[in-house]
Amino acid sequence: MPVCPSSSLDLNQIPRNQWLAIYRTMCRARFTEQRMIRLYHQAKIFGGVYTGFGHEAIGAGTAHAGGDNDLFTPCIRDLTVHLARGLSVLDVFRQFLARATGPTRGRDGNVHYGRLDQGVYAMISHLGAMISVAVGGVMARRRQGLDAVAMAYVGDGATSTGDFHEAVNYASVFDVPLLVVIENNQFAYSTPNSQQYRCKHLIDRAPGYGIEGVQVDGNDAVAVHLKVREIVGEMRQTPRPVLLECDTLRIRGHGEHDDAGYIPEALKAEYAARDPLDNMRRSLTDAEIATARELDTIDSECQQEIDEGYQQALAEPMPDPATLLEGVYAE
Amino acid sequence: MPVCPSSSLDLNQIPRNQWLAIYRTMCRARFTEQRMIRLYHQAKIFGGVYTGFGHEAIGAGTAHAGGDNDLFTPCIRDLTVHLARGLSVLDVFRQFLARATGPTRGRDGNVHYGRLDQGVYAMISHLGAMISVAVGGVMARRRQGLDAVAMAYVGDGATSTGDFHEAVNYASVFDVPLLVVIENNQFAYSTPNSQQYRCKHLIDRAPGYGIEGVQVDGNDAVAVHLKVREIVGEMRQTPRPVLLECDTLRIRGHGEHDDAGYIPEALKAEYAARDPLDNMRRSLTDAEIATARELDTIDSECQQEIDEGYQQALAEPMPDPATLLEGVYAE
Amino acid sequence: MTQTLAETGVVERTYVDCIRQALQQLLRDDDRVVVFGEDVGAFGGAFKATLGLQEEFGRDRVFDTPIAESAIIGSAIGMATQGLRPIIEMQFLDFMNTALHQLINNAATIHFRTGNAVPITVRAPCGGGFGGGPFHSEELETIFCHMPGLKVVYPAFPCDARGLLVSAVEDPNPVVYLENKYLYRHVKECLADNFEPVPIGVARVCRRGSDATIITYGAMVHESLAAADVLAAEERQIMVVDLRTLKPYDHDTILAAVAATNRVLVVHEAWRCCGFGAEIAAGIAERGFHLLDAPIMRVAAPDVPIPFAPSLESVYRPSAGTIVEALRELIEY
């Protein structure tokens, strides 16, 4: 059901620049990951590569709705969140290339990073574990008088973990302003939703926590952004968790080692026709927020940033083996 | 809101003996625990004593609805389940008195026991952990061609654990006939439900698993039993999990070391007026299933069984220290 | 006399009193400190270690949580990385096994991975000796010591209980604070009101001796001292070292103590196989081999689940009696 996205939404509610920033974030993420994929197949990347192809509208649409004091626990497909919060593409390449100069100084790799000064936590792999970290983080910030909210990202698969449940229930009991962004991309690695859960929609879980659940088209950045602005606005007034379920499809494999042969072709085609970047371009041009030319300019600026970022990261050193034992403890 | 229990229910749907068996189970449990409490205060018990005062209708009403092949994972307040499944009061005393002859041969104590030949698993303390064991157990039995169901018991507090969530979701995905009996006694140790969850009823979680949720008065054994017979009957036809929430109140402390000073007196009084044993007597006499005299006879038979069981257990030996290292591995 | 004691604030304090006192002082002195866990609020915790704290400091500083160990630890990580000093209570150490990843994978690795400090203190009541059975008596220090990034302390005396708790909370790292349930009310010291932090990483020689050295910690310090008393009556002088901190442990004190007697017995309440004592023994076998005149012996719990029956638990749990036997064998080697 390819639809003309956001057709009913009024983009002029918010400044033009915000839309362009969202678009830029999506492009930076997509193009960076395209480069990553190429590097992976050239065996220039150490470890795996897990991309957010098809998820860009979710991360960009949500994270750009956050304020300076807000906290984020992005997941493996959320490069957009990092970029929206100010991470440079250079830092992303440093991370993937295990550079000593990167956000984890080569200590961790690919998707496991985050800069706390940008309000972003570095994930651990254990699915669901970061939600409660977001909860505690925002509890602390609110004690300090900040009207912060947190956005925690999880996949459909991660909703089956005990950690998901514990954290959402806990947040509800403490009236924590937590937006749980469920990126329902219909698969967890090779496992389809039918083998993961049996509720109709994952937001059917919201009443079980005494909270609200909201659904949104995860391939439509405009819809995501406008909805999240609204939710977050309310959350700052009346702190409570909210489940946000974003429908999408993982366009590529779980990682680049996986050809996703288990995803039906028709489903792939359906979502390919609803690519979040295409959608966003269409929304912006239809609403006369930007011309195709202006968007093309953003695209090429992003490409340039990526070329430069990659080259610079490549030139930087990996960690000195002599430093292996450093940094285990804080002093 | 003390009510005349079961007034609208037709007890003649099922044989009289079944009702008497349920009543007997409740008496055996209550009187046994009364003895346990006395022994505890006489320092004749090793370890703590945790009782099911006020919960008798739930365990007895549910477990007596099970068939020979069904599996049970009772929790700390479910002495009734063990008794309903055939455990002797003698065995209960052996367990609490750490006798070598008891169900755990003195290896474990008080509420941590169960006889698999009666379809009952010995719980571990970690709340929520036994639900998935019940799930696997009944999956195995169904593979073997038995139309078994499982009943897993949890408290309100245990519903906050990750294990609760994982197991119920998992059961739903595999269409496992699992009755999750939530004994909502309004407190988890000292913590009231308001600090435990924020949904209105715990069965509000059922739709999140794509399953049915049913509520019942947990102090009314007739209501519990009739409802569970119905559910279990359907489950055997169409295997699916069901959440059953039983409203009750923990009448005593979490354990005998705890005076439950944190439970409001008015609440205690309200539930004291709805004591499950009193309710059951009333239901049985009102429906002319039994006379008060007949019930009194059951009471005294139970008391005698308890006297004898206690005396016999007392006379039996504790485990021989020389056997300490035995039984770690199966041969 | 009694009056003088009262004036200086010297009173007899139990181990659990000292934990409570330290929590109170920490809450008073530093408003970044918050205390939470299951039933720690008005109820004061399963062992009453937090009794009165919610009343004094309010629900905002001292609060109950749902039964959700993973969320408790996870939220503490979130708070600690945002400037608070969370102190969490696991109702029993055993239940932390439901959420070890939050401690050993998440909290413990954050500084190494990102450079962000995670000053959380996890109070974990542990140990047996009171009929707790297999699920309320565990000692899991070996797990915490194995995983890089944690510090692990384990006081044996009231005075160390309060001094180490303050150090744990002031430390910028995740610290597992193991508190022995048997000691809560069994061990008392006459102590003044004021106290100093006890530094992390420093062992204490509790008793000097020349015939053999016991390296131990936790409840077994007391059993070891009792065993040393028995042997003293036989003119054997036993050195007893209370490690107090298990990670990072005090190599130097251990080696010096071994050097003084050339015979060493490692004692702990945890299981023998891969217990923390294995690390101590291996460390000595590696770095103090030249000091040894006899095999390094271990007294520990046997590798069986913790039994409930008193007839079994009393032989399961190491005691002064089993330590005496081992010492005799060691000295006679």
Added chain:
Amino acid sequence: MTQTLAETGVVERTYVDCIRQALQQLLRDDDRVVVFGEDVGAFGGAFKATLGLQEEFGRDRVFDTPIAESAIIGSAIGMATQGLRPIIEMQFLDFMNTALHQLINNAATIHFRTGNAVPITVRAPCGGGFGGGPFHSEELETIFCHMPGLKVVYPAFPCDARGLLVSAVEDPNPVVYLENKYLYRHVKECLADNFEPVPIGVARVCRRGSDATIITYGAMVHESLAAADVLAAEERQIMVVDLRTLKPYDHDTILAAVAATNRVLVVHEAWRCCGFGAEIAAGIAERGFHLLDAPIMRVAAPDVPIPFAPSLESVYRPSAGTIVEALRELIEY
């Protein structure tokens, strides 16, 4: 020649091939066997160890689960106690930390407490060396060995991989079957189709020697053999013992191997502090003290989280090079 090999069924098999072969044979021979875990069905598992099994045996015998480690282990316990022989795959060992209680508190204690057998096999891909970083490279054998009631096996060779897997599944106890991800496709043997079970609890002397003994297991067996090759060129003969089973471990073979050289080096990929090597060292220091001419040395990972960068991981992970260095020091002591 090729034909002859084909006739006897002798082909070159990788470690992961052998795991798959054993699973297939077990599923064929015993219909109590079921295989489940995340993505083990049609997809064949993250490492393809179960590839083709669902197709051959159906969804009823080989199936995917939700992402719920606790429910996976818990349901396996339920099945095992009702007559099945579940084999579960943890996608990575590291994720079992979310549900250790089901294994170490529940499965491991059931026989002791109730007398009911729990024949489950937990396959856990572990170890590093491929850029997996801190959360996909762990080695946690010390935890499983510490907790009473589990058996723990860890093959180093394709032949042992299949032989031990069969023994694990046939054993009436919960067995943790550690399989090393680096070895999956890096180690090959020419093996016939038919094979025998490899008994649990029996170590194997992979190489005889007289100058020093290495006690090791898993991927480090191969590094140790490579190190022994290096020293052989220098006329030093190194004995290498592959433990194969970590619990219950083979004391006798260890002591005999130590007796043959009087010098011992323990090597593993896991962290040093409280690693399984500590137990081996402590056991030798206790029971084989009289056999020793030198300190018991250990080569293990340093006590830091597992680093991602190749420049760090290559020094983090013990290798033939670090083993050679340690051996030189040991021999020269």
